[in-house]
Amino acid sequence: MSENQESRTARTLAREIRDFSRMxxxxxxxxxxxxxxxxxxxxxxxxxxxPDNLTLVSGxxxxxxxxxxxxxxxxxxxxxQYDACLVTFGDLVRVPGSFGSLATxxxxxxxxRVVYSPMQAVNIAAEEAPRPVVFxxxxxxxxxxxxxxxxxxxxxxGVRNLFVLSAFKTIHPPLKLISAQKDxxxxxxxxxxxAILGSDCYTYLAEEFHKGGVVAGFEPLDILLALRxxxxxxxxxxxxxINDYRRVVRPEGNPAARSVxxxxxxxxxxxxRGLGVIPGSGLAxxxxxxxxxxxxHLPVEVPLTKDxxxxxxxxxxxxxxxxxxxxxxxxxxTPEDPVGPCMVSSEGTCAAYYKYGVN
Amino acid sequence: xxxxxxxxxxxxxxxRGRLGLLADSAVLSEIAGQIAxxxxxxxxxPIFFPGGNIGSLAxxxxxxxxxxxxxxxxxxxxxxxxxxxxEIGQLxxxxxxxxxxxxxxxxxxxxxxxxxxxxxxxxxxxINTSGIGRIESPTGVSPDRIEEGDEILVSGPVGNxxxxxxxSRAEFSFDFELESDSASIWPVVERLLELGPGxxxxxxxxxGGLAAxxxxxxxxxxxxxxxxxxxxxxDRPVMAAAEMLGIDPLLAANEGKIVAVVAGGLGGSSLDLLxxxxxxxxxxxxxxxxxxxxxxxxxxxxIGGSRVVAEPSGExxxxxx
Amino acid sequence: MCLAIPxxxxxxxxxxxxxxxxxxxxxxxxLAMVPHAQLGDYLIIHAxxxxxxxxxxEAQVRLDLFRELAEVTQDLEDA
Numbered sequence: 001m002s003e004n005q006e007s008r009t010a011r012t013l014a015r016e017i018r019d020f021s022r023m024x025x026x027x028x029x030x031x032x033x034x035x036x037x038x039x040x041x042x043x044x045x046x047x048x049x050x051p052d053n054l055t056l057v058s059g060x061x062x063x064x065x066x067x068x069x070x071x072x073x074x075x076x077x078x079x080x081q082y083d084a085c086l087v088t089f090g091d092l093v094r095v096p097g098s099f100g101s102l103a104t105x106x107x108x109x110x111x112x113r114v115v116y117s118p119m120q121a122v123n124i125a126a127e128e129a130p131r132p133v134v135f136x137x138x139x140x141x142x143x144x145x146x147x148x149x150x151x152x153x154x155x156x157x158g159v160r161n162l163f164v165l166s167a168f169k170t171i172h173p174p175l176k177l178i179s180a181q182k183d184x185x186x187x188x189x190x191x192x193x194x195a196i197l198g199s200d201c202y203t204y205l206a207e208e209f210h211k212g213g214v215v216a217g218f219e220p221l222d223i224l225l226a227l228r229x230x231x232x233x234x235x236x237x238x239x240x241x242i243n244d245y246r247r248v249v250r251p252e253g254n255p256a257a258r259s260v261x262x263x264x265x266x267x268x269x270x271x272x273r274g275l276g277v278i279p280g281s282g283l284a285x286x287x288x289x290x291x292x293x294x295x296x297h298l299p300v301e302v303p304l305t306k307d308x309x310x311x312x313x314x315x316x317x318x319x320x321x322x323x324x325x326x327x328x329x330x331x332x333x334t335p336e337d338p339v340g341p342c343m344v345s346s347e348g349t350c351a352a353y354y355k356y357g358v359n
Numbered sequence: 360x361x362x363x364x365x366x367x368x369x370x371x372x373x374x375r376g377r378l379g380l381l382a383d384s385a386v387l388s389e390i391a392g393q394i395a396x397x398x399x400x401x402x403x404x405p406i407f408f409p410g411g412n413i414g415s416l417a418x419x420x421x422x423x424x425x426x427x428x429x430x431x432x433x434x435x436x437x438x439x440x441x442x443x444x445x446e447i448g449q450l451x452x453x454x455x456x457x458x459x460x461x462x463x464x465x466x467x468x469x470x471x472x473x474x475x476x477x478x479x480x481x482x483x484x485x486i487n488t489s490g491i492g493r494i495e496s497p498t499g500v501s502p503d504r505i506e507e508g509d510e511i512l513v514s515g516p517v518g519n520x521x522x523x524x525x526x527s528r529a530e531f532s533f534d535f536e537l538e539s540d541s542a543s544i545w546p547v548v549e550r551l552l553e554l555g556p557g558x559x560x561x562x563x564x565x566x567g568g569l570a571a572x573x574x575x576x577x578x579x580x581x582x583x584x585x586x587x588x589x590x591x592x593x594d595r596p597v598m599a600a601a602e603m604l605g606i607d608p609l610l611a612a613n614e615g616k617i618v619a620v621v622a623g624g625l626g627g628s629s630l631d632l633l634x635x636x637x638x639x640x641x642x643x644x645x646x647x648x649x650x651x652x653x654x655x656x657x658x659x660x661x662i663g664g665s666r667v668v669a670e671p672s673g674e675x676x677x678x679x680x
Numbered sequence: 681m682c683l684a685i686p687x688x689x690x691x692x693x694x695x696x697x698x699x700x701x702x703x704x705x706x707x708x709x710x711l712a713m714v715p716h717a718q719l720g721d722y723l724i725i726h727a728x729x730x731x732x733x734x735x736x737x738e739a740q741v742r743l744d745l746f747r748e749l750a751e752v753t754q755d756l757e758d759a
Contacts, residue, residue: 012752094673113530142681192681220660248724256715534705535705537704
C-alpha cells in the first residue's frame with residue numbers, strides 16, 4: 001500500500017474507534033500488555049488519533065522494567081568476583097542497580113558485551129575461555145525459546161564456561177493476577193509472545209474475567225485495527241479473544257518453540273518489580289541444563305536492596321497511574337539519570353512518555 | 360624512533376609544503392576576511408569502520424565544524440596520540456585516509472604533533488585536529504537569525520554512519536553494504552551560501568543524529584520545530600537495520616550531512632542549488648520553525664499521528680524488547 | 681517484549697541455520713523453531729532466530745481489508 005493509502009486506512013480505523021467509543025458514556029480503559037506495543041504506539045504518534053474517553057495503560061510486559069534491581073546487582077557482583085564476562089541484550093545496559101549500571105561496570109574496565117542474539121554468547125564463551133561468561137537472561141516467551149535452543153547447542157558442544165543468570169518470566173501468571181484485580185476493560189495482547197503460545201491460550205480472560213482481548217501486530221495499522229475490535233467488543237459487551245495478527249499468530253502457536261523451552265526450563269517462583277513474588281512465573285534450569293545456572297555455580301552474596309520509596313514504577317507497571325503522576329518524573333528521574341527501570345528501559349512507560357510526550 | 364616515524368611514514372603521506380618544514384609553528388599566508396577556528400578530538404572505537412576510519416573522520420569532522428560556521432576550511436593541525444603496540448599497518452592506513460580526506464576537502468595539514476603513550480592509555484589511537492577557515496557568509500549564520508516560518512532541510516539520507524558502525528560490531532554477524540557517509544560537506548555549504556541572508560543556520564547532525572540537531576534548533580531559539588516523518592530521507596538498508604535492532608534512525612550519527620535552516624519560502628530554491636551537488640543527493644526539506652510548543656520538536660508521523668522527538672540521551676543500543 | 685521483524689529466507693547454510701535478508705542487510709538465522717521454513721519464505725526474526733513463518737494468505741487478507749478501509753475514507757473525502 002502507498003503511504004497515502006495507509007493513512008486513509010488509519011483515518012477510517014480512527015473514525016471507527018471514535019464512533020464505537022461514543023456508544024458508552026463511561027471511560028474505556030485497556031492494558032497494553034507488551035512493552036513493544038507501548039513503543040510502537042508512541043513512535044507512530046497514535047494517541048493523537050484516540051478519542052478522549054479511551055485510555056491505554058502499560059502492563060508488565062517489559063522484561064527490563066519488571067526485573068528486580070537485585071538482578072543487576074547480582075550480575076555486577078558476579079562479574080567482579082569471578083572476573084566474568086557479562087553478555088547481555090542492549091536493553092539492560094543502562095538499567096540502574098544499587099551500585100550503578102552495567103554501563104558503570106564497563107566504564108570501570110569490566111567486560112560487558114552487548115549481543116543481538118543469545119547464540120553469540122556461545123562464540124563469546126569460546127573467545128573468552130577459560131574466563132566464565134555469564135549471559136543475562138531476561139525476556140518472556142518470545143525470547144526464552146531462543147535461549148533454550150542456544151543452551152541445547154552449548155550442551156551438545158560441551159561448553160564449560162558459559163552460564164546464564166535467569167530472570168526469565170512468563171506472561172500468564174501476572175495476567176491472571178491483573179485481570180482479577182484491575183479496573184480494566186480489556187487487553188491489547190502481545191503479538192510475538194502469542195506467536196509462541198498461540199491465540200487460544202487467552203480464553204480465560206473472557207470466560208473467567210469477562211474482559212476482551214485482541215492479539216495485535218506491531219505496525220500502526222495492526223494496532224489501530226486491534227483497538228477498533230477491542231473497543232467494539234467492549235461497548236457491545238461481547239467479550240472474546242480475537243486474533244488480529246493471523247499472518248504470524250496461529251491458534252496453537254509454535255509447538256516446536258514450546259517444546260525446547262520445556263526441555264531446558266521448568267517453572268519456578270519469580271519476583272517482579274512492582275508485583276512481588278508470583279508463583280510459577282519464572283523459569284529455572286532443568287536436568288542437565290542446571291550446569292548453566294550462574295546463581296548456583298558462581299554464587300555471590302547479594303545485599304538486600306531497597307528501592308527508592310518515592311519511585312512509582314510499581315503502580316505504573318500495574319496500570320494504576322500514569323507516569324506524570326509520579327513526583328520524580330521529569331525531575332529527579334529522566335532518561336539521562338533514571339531512578340527506576342520504567343524510565344531507562346527503551347520501552348518503559350516513563351521513557352516513552354518522556355521521549356515522545358503526553359499528547 | 361619518533362623521528363623515523365615522522366620522516367618515513369607521516370611526512371611522505373601528509374606533507375604538502377608546510378608540514379615538511381617541521382617548524383615549531385606553521386606560518387600561514389594572510390587570510391582576507393574573518394577567520395573561523397575550531398578543534399575536535401577523536402577517540403572513537405572501532406577505529407576502522409565501513410567507509411572510513413578515525414583518520415578520515417578526524418579530517419571531515421573538523422572541516423564540517425568550520426563549514427557549519429560558513430567558513431571554507433583552509434588549514435588543519437594534526438595531533439596524534441598513539442598507543443604503544445599499534446600496528447604499523449593500521450597507522451599507515453589511517454594516515455593515508457587523513458591524506459586523502461584532506462586533499463579531497465582542499466585543506467592543507469600544516470602542523471602536527473605525535474606522542475606515544477603506554478599500552479592501555481589509549482584505544483589504539485586518539486587524534487586531535489584543529490582547523491582554520493575563512494568565513495564566506497557576509498551575514499553570518501547563527502541561531503539568533505532564525506524566525507518562525509523558516510524552513511529546515513537536510514542534505515541527504517540520515518543515519519548511515521551510526522547504523523554502519525553499529526552493524527559492523529564484532530558481536531553481530533551482519534552482511535551489509537551500508538557505509539559511513541563520512542565526508543567534508545563544504546561543497547554543500549558553498550552552494551547554500553548563494554541564498555545570501557536567506558541562509559540562517561547550519562549544523563552537522565553527528566552524535567545524537569538528526570534528533571539532536573532538531574532539538575538544538577528548538578532549544579537555541581526557544582521556538583517550536585515541526586518535521587514530517589515522510590519527508591525525512593532514509594536509505595532502505597538503514598531503515599531495515601534500524602528496525603532489526605530496535606534503533607531509531609533519527610538518533611544515529613551522520614558524518615557527511617548538514618542540516619540547514621533557511622528563510623521561509625526558500626526551501627525549493629535551496630534544493631535547486633543542491634541539485635547537481637554529489638554530496639547532497641537526496642536532500643530534502645523536512646520541516647519548519649513555527650509557533651508550535653516552544654523548544655519542542657514535534658513530528659507528524661507517516662500514519663497521520665504526531666509525537667515529540669525527544670533529545671537523545673546516552674549511547675545507541677540495540678534492543679530485543 | 682518482542683521486537684521482531686519479517687525477513688526473507690535467502691539461504692539455508694546448514695542443518696538448522698540460514699541467512700535472512702531485509703533491505704539488503706543480511707544476518708545469520710537459527711531455524712530450529714521453524715523446521716518447515718523454505719527458501720523465499722518471510723520469517724519473523726527475533727534475536728537472530730526465526731520464530732514463525734509469515735502466512736502469505738493471511739497477509740493478503742489483511743491487505744485486502746486495509747485497502748477496503750482506505751476506500752471508505754477516500755469516498756468520504758471525495759464527496
